[in-house]
Amino acid sequence: MAITTYSELKTAVADWLNRSDLTSAIPNFISLAEAQMSRQIRHRKMVVRADATLDTPYFAVPSDWKETIRFQLNTNPVTPLLYVTPEQLLEDSQVYSAGGQPMFFTTIGQQFEVLPQPDGSYDAELLYYAKLPALSDAAPTNWLLTESPDIYLYATLAQSAPYLKEDERTGIWTSLYEKMVEDMRIADERARIGSSKLKPRLRTFG
Secondary structure, X not given: OOOOOHHHHHHHHHHHXXXXXXOOOHHHHHHHHHHHHHHHOOOHHHEEEEEEEEOOOEXXXXXXXXXXXXXXXXXXXXXEOEEOOHXXXXXXXXXXXXXXXXXXXXXXXXXXXXXXXXXXXXXEEXXXXXXXXXXXXXXXXXXXXXXXXXXXXXXXXXXXXXXXXXXXXXXXXXXXXXXXXXXXXXXXXXXXXXXXXXXXXXXXXX
16 A cells, blocks of 8 residues: 555554554654654755844744754855854853844744844845654645655654553564664765765865
8 A cells, every 4th residue: 555645644554553443543643753753854855945134133933943054144245154052142242242244143942043133134044954744634745755655654653652552563663764764864865965976175284
């Protein structure tokens, strides 16, 4: 049986567990698996660009934000913002007390903070890893289910273990999930680099 939709995934999970009484529980298993996969998987298809106008020191992260890759001002030339810890930003705020072009940023809760405080409006671009789009009856598929239904299946089966208490297959499902995630990581790395060879950059000292 092909697993291409949310409905097909739920049916497959019930078949693999050989249970017909888990209709209300299986969607919870899938949600738990999605939370785990969002924490563990990093793939090029999770990368999102977002534009912003920086005119205040505080602003909310995107709703699907998971992890920042790059944050930059689209000045000429482009100015990358340097990440610092919240503690370091607080310390640096004593030095950069006046407004100016932002140079640093940090993450506090569900907000970004930049320093110095913008003295105008700056066009910015955020490159980040987005959360895995959750499956539902209204959103029956996503990129991961399309690309790797086996990862979805094994992750969901493994999440059923605490509910079902004892299942000797849990270790098998977890091992298969971990292997599939590693295989996908390797395939993604190869896709990013392709067949090109990296050319070493010579550096001189003195």
